[in-house]
Amino acid sequence: xxxxxxxxxxxxxxxxxxxxxxxxxxxxxxxxxxxxxxxxxxxxxxxxxxxxxxxxxxxxxxxxxxxxxxxxxxxxxxxxxxxxxxxxxxxxxxxxxxxxxxxxxxxxxxxxxxxxxxxxxxxxxxxxxxxxxxxxxxxxxxxxxxxxxxxxxxxxxxxxxxxxxxxxxxxxxxxxxxxxxxxxxxxxxxxxxxxxxxxxxxxxxxxxxxxxxxxxxxxxxxxxxxxxxxxxxxxxxxxxxxxxxxxxxxxxxxxxxxxxxxxxxxxxxxxxxxxxxxxxxxxxxxxxxxxxxxxxxxxxxxxxxxxxxxxxxxxxxxxxxxxxxxxxxxxxxxxxxxxxxxxxxxxxxxxxxxxxxxxxxxxxxx
Ligand code: SF4
Numbered sequence: 054x055x056x057x058x059x060x061x062x063x064x065x066x067x068x069x070x071x072x073x074x075x076x077x078x079x080x081x082x083x084x085x086x087x088x089x090x091x092x093x094x095x096x097x098x099x100x101x102x103x104x105x106x107x108x109x110x111x112x113x114x115x116x117x118x119x120x121x122x123x124x125x126x127x128x129x130x131x132x133x134x135x136x137x138x139x140x141x142x143x144x145x146x147x148x149x150x151x152x153x154x155x156x157x158x159x160x161x162x163x164x165x166x167x168x169x170x171x172x173x174x175x176x177x178x179x180x181x182x183x184x185x186x187x188x189x190x191x192x193x194x195x196x197x198x199x200x201x202x203x204x205x206x207x208x209x210x211x212x213x214x215x216x217x218x219x220x221x222x223x224x225x226x227x228x229x230x231x232x233x234x235x236x237x238x239x240x241x242x243x244x245x246x247x248x249x250x251x252x253x254x255x256x257x258x259x260x261x262x263x264x265x266x267x268x269x270x271x272x273x274x275x276x277x278x279x280x281x282x283x284x285x286x287x288x289x290x291x292x293x294x295x296x297x298x299x300x301x302x303x304x305x306x307x308x309x310x311x312x313x314x315x316x317x318x319x320x321x322x323x324x325x326x327x328x329x330x331x332x333x334x335x336x337x338x339x340x341x342x343x344x345x346x347x348x349x350x351x352x353x354x355x356x357x358x359x360x361x362x363x364x365x366x367x368x369x370x371x372x373x374x375x376x377x378x379x380x381x382x383x384x385x386x387x388x389x390x391x392x393x394x395x396x397x398x399x400x401x402x403x404x405x406x407x408x409x410x411x412x413x414x415x416x417x418x419x
Contacts, residue, residue, distance in 0.1 A: 061181025
């Protein structure tokens with residue numbers, strides 16, 4: 054491997070597109086969604102690890118995310134965790150960092166509350182920090198990963214969840230381990246995607262990690278020969294190499310021809326349109342990244358970015374107040390609003406969208 058440390062958060066991308074580790078890293082992503090995630094993670098950790106009281110931890114949360122934390126559905130997160138000897142508080146391990154040796158399968162704890170500042174690890178170790186681990190009331194161990202954004206790969210196939218399920222399996226030696234993705238909505242409510250892993254599911258996990266490392270080595274060698282194959286997909290979203298990636302640069306170069314094809318509809322086949330649509334979707338994701346990068350640059354150079362016509366590009370603050378419909382309806386109900394009155398407050402707008410579907414199972418997105 055190229056000397057880069059492989060972390061759990063990059064496992065899915067390393068599996069799907071090893072080439073992303075062979076390209077130069079030209080961008081590090083940070084976004085509102087990431088900041089929201091960090092704030093909520095920190096709040097949960099501080100409360101459950103007992104570093105601060107709920108009120109103290111809440112006071113540290115940036116104002117825009119405070120409402121979510123203040124209304125957090127704790128019972129949805131820790132409601133089935135085993136309690137301490139006094140039966141008062143759940144026993145939870147928070148933010149524990151581990152390394153897994155891909156050759157021996159050995160697991161070692163690196164520390165707690167490290168905030169991703171890992172100590173030195175070996176080239177054959179993969180590292181990661183779990184959010185929460187606890188023994189459930191039914192006696193099984195459970196790892197919970199808190200998510201605050203869009204749904205990620207399902208728990209059953211999620212590399213992060215499988216990594217920590219393997220860690221708990223090795224540390225505690227139980228036949229079954231529960232892996233959970235806990236999604237936090239803006240109103241503090243949560244929903245869970247859970248899978249139960251047994252020791253057979255997890256037995257060959259180090260071998261799968263080994264294969265990923267071998268894929269990274271092969272991509273590195275292919276780069277040396279100038280023949281890197283990339284695999285674009287959802288994992289491109291936060292790829293730090295996207296600006297140097299041949300898929301994205303090639304996509305942009307190829308775009309004018311694709312778009313020109315749209316103007317000559319008579320000559321387009323259904324296959325042509327399918328290809329154009331797939332490229333268009335890729336381009337939308339890339340253009341979002343470009344927009345974020347341009348904003349960051351303009352923010353760092355206020356008043357300095359000039360257009361060819363002499364105008365100057367500025368970052369304009371924008372905002373929108375949103376009403377939480379569910380809460381508003383609940384309040385209206387508590388004041389005695391009737392169903393007919395509530396219905397009168399609801400308006401519906403309709404639109405269509407193009408979506409990739411499995412032709413055999415219409416109704417399910419592919
Ligand atoms: S942007 Fe996507 S296709 Fe390109 S290197 Fe990154 S993960 Fe691979």
